[in-house]
Amino acid sequence: MxxxxxxxxxxxxxxxxxxxxxxxxxxxxxxxxxxxxxxxxxxxxxxxxxxxxxxxxxCRHCEDAPCVEACISGAMQKNKNTGIVTCDENKCVGCWMCIMACPYGVVKRDLSEKKIASKCDLxxxxxxxxxxxxxxxxxxxxxxx
Amino acid sequence: MEDTIKKIKKTDEIADYLIIGNSAAGLSAVSAIRTIDKTGSILVLTNEQYKNYSKPLITYLLAGKIGLDNIYFKDDKFYEENNILLKSEINVKKINFKDKMVISDKGISFKYNKLLLANGGSPIIPKIRIVEADDFIENFKNKNINIKVKEEIITQEMLDSTNYKNISGIFTFTCLQDALQIQKYIIENKIKEAVILGGGLIGLKSAEALLEIGIKVNIIELSDRLLSATFDKYASSIIENEMKNNQSNIYTNNTINKILVKNNKLVGIELKNKEKINTKLLIIAVGVVPDLRILKESEMENEQIKYGRGIFTDEYMQTNIKDVYAAGDVVESFDFITGNKANIAIWPLAVRQGEIAGINMAGGNKIYSGGYFMNSIEILDIPSISIGLTNPADNNDGSIEIIKDFKPERKFYKKIVILEGKIIGLILVGNIDRAGIYGGLIKNEIDVKSMFQA
The missing domain is CATH 3.30.70.20 (Alpha-Beta Plaits)
Structure with a gap:
């Protein structure tokens, strides 16, 4: 990728x-x-x-992405084909486990509407x-x- | 032993991989197995009636933030795509490790080549005296009257894990069924106020949900503060003040002495300090322990599996019995920070351990390098994250350095615990931005001395 x-x-x-x-x-x-x-x-x-x-x-779109591992809702997923890590805003509940897990500190809290995690989608x-x-x-x- | 086996309905099929547990660890193992072995048969057993769902999301469900359609963390296709056979409502009674066979409470047996125990934890129900309280409500309404519980009709009955469901109004809060039952009960009984026993993670998660739907909460906590396992008094005070400002009562250094019931319905509780609270809803959120019931049942006639608080595993997530692995909330494994064995029941570690177990079960090679506690909890719009060892008990030799920034008026707190130049713990309250960077510094044992020199 x-x-x-x-x-x-x-x-x-x-x-x-x-x-x-x-x-x-x-x-x-x-x-x-x-x-x-x-x-x-x-x-x-x-x-x-x-x-x-x-x-x-x-976002570094990590191979073993800690944010995907930590996600309790299944919103944060690494696409098997493209390798891109994305957050499905519909599934995200804003629990911030990804913020806790990301060693690069590149996931943010988006509070503009429903609370969701915001990160680079490439x-x-x-x-x-x-x-x-x-x-x-x-x-x-x-x-x- | 032979008698038992005769009664068992035999199935000839042997699952290449049998997984007990359909949650984070179990399904992570499935994905990992399939990266190596595309064709081996996988059988997943669960005692739940639902397909996979995310246990931490029950808070959001009860709070009305998500519906049942969004509580699943793997979609329907997951089972099909990974060619998994899922059997629901199977209560595993015991395991015959010698014959590699799992036996359900209905006597159905399932044979395996490799087994993963990923059956999680079960809630702790403390023993509390149950008291029939005829006059309780009437007296309670008039606070001037000294409340009298008719001593002569006090039963000797004690609340425990086998009978708490018999009393209408008492719930635990660890699975989807709990959340749905509480939801139904709240509507049917027009609940406006609740008591939560336990001010730890589950207690606060329940409080979070109830406050969200406008129910006043009374939290009863045995220790001197909320979230005492991970928070210190500064961090707790921010959350406690915010809860008190939102119509909640927090009773610390306290516990429930008596449960007051009338016709098998909860009507109130009496605290250790004799104070009484009139309530129709009690959530018992004292904690969760690894669910070892299967092993205890299996012990008599079997090879012994080694466990302490949880099941012991090696770095491949294999137990002392060959081909039997364990992962998730049921295990006691290596704590990276303390260097000891620990049961760290958190989602990310369940996923990681499940993955490592799956890879090794399928013939791959991956090692678990240990984990450490971390959690993210948001109460009344105050986010907080704690990682690692946040409250070092003794610091007699002064080897631990603690950096604190406490701004209660801004609902902000930051605490960094440093041992010999390396971060071992973190608490962030109010602002959790970039918390994971600290986690990275902990995991990679980065020397931070130069960063914090003034």
Missing amino acids: KKIFIKEEYCIACRLCEIYCQVEHSKSKKILKAFKNEKDILSRVLVEEVGYNSFAIQ CSDEEYPVCVRNCPNEALQFKDI
Whole structure:
């Protein structure tokens, strides 16, 4: 499968990945409409920054995914064919076991409507994840593993 | 022994894999077996009448957040796709390890090549005196009158695991049937207030559900605080205050002395301190223990399986008896943090142990490197996560460092327990973001000294 690789040496902490992720996961998918009309859209990618060091991190779609193992509702599943780990929002009850289990800290609480876990879905409808496509310095790369 | 076997209806078929238990550990084992062995026959036995469902979700069901259609964690196709034979409502009575045979209480036998015990835990029912209370309600209404229970009609009957279901209004809360029965009882009896015996995880999960549907709760807890197994007094105080602000009463350092019944119906309880609470609904949530009844029945005429609080397994999840494996809430296995054997009855470990058992049963090779306690619980919109050893008992030599950040006004608490530079425990209340990172630091035994130096 293809995964997102993090090249922290190229990350300039511009946070464009976060912006594009939020837009992609908004209802309108339009940056201004999303900003004006939609509240609390979570970015599923997160820029970590300490001093001059920074990198963007999102779900690693682990082989033995701890979030899938911890999920009590069967919402968090790893697709056998694509390898993508996704959270079925209908099944998710917001118990936060995945947040407890994820060693990368990349699952968030989405409280905007019904409580659900929010995480990177690799923008599976798109050819490239939007964070990768819009990274101006190629600090995120989408490659076969 | 031979007599017993004669009575048993013999089945010629031998299951390649027989799994007792249709929940997290059992079904995780099924998936793991099928990654290696696509054709071997798998028979799953369950004492439940329902197909698979997620036990932790019964809270959400009772709270009305999900329906019965969403309580299943594996869909219908799972059994078909994995070619599993599921037999429901089979109460396994005993196991004949020598002849590799499982025997139900109705005398049906099932033969196996490899066996997995994934039958989970059963609720603890403490012994409490049952008292017939004719005058109780009437007197209770007028609080000035000294409440008198007619001593002469006190029965010698004690509440225990065999009889608690005979009294209408007393329930446990560990399986789907419990949740459905409580739900029905609440509606039929227009319950507005309940008593929960036990302020641990199950007690709070029941409280969470009842508060959600507008039922006032009274929690009776033996220790000095709620969630005493994992929380310290700071963490507990946040939850306790929030519950008290939501019309709940919390009775710590207390327990139920008498159960007051009238015509086999619960009418109230009397506490250790003689205080009485008028209630028609009592949920017993003292705890859960590994369900070892099958083994105890099997012992007389069999090879002995080794167990303590739970069934002992090696790192392959195999018991001391060859081809017999165990996984999930029924086992006592390696605690990664303390280095001791422990029964850590949590969903993620049940899934992992089941997977490891399944792989090894199917001829693969995977080792269980141990687990540690962790749980996530949200009460009245306050999320909390605790991981590992959160309350180290003794710290005489000062080797344990504790970092605390307590902001009760913001309903926030964070506690990190560090031993020799490595995190061994965590409590987060109010903000649980990125909790798993701490878990990763624990699991990988990362030295964090430099991170916490001021």
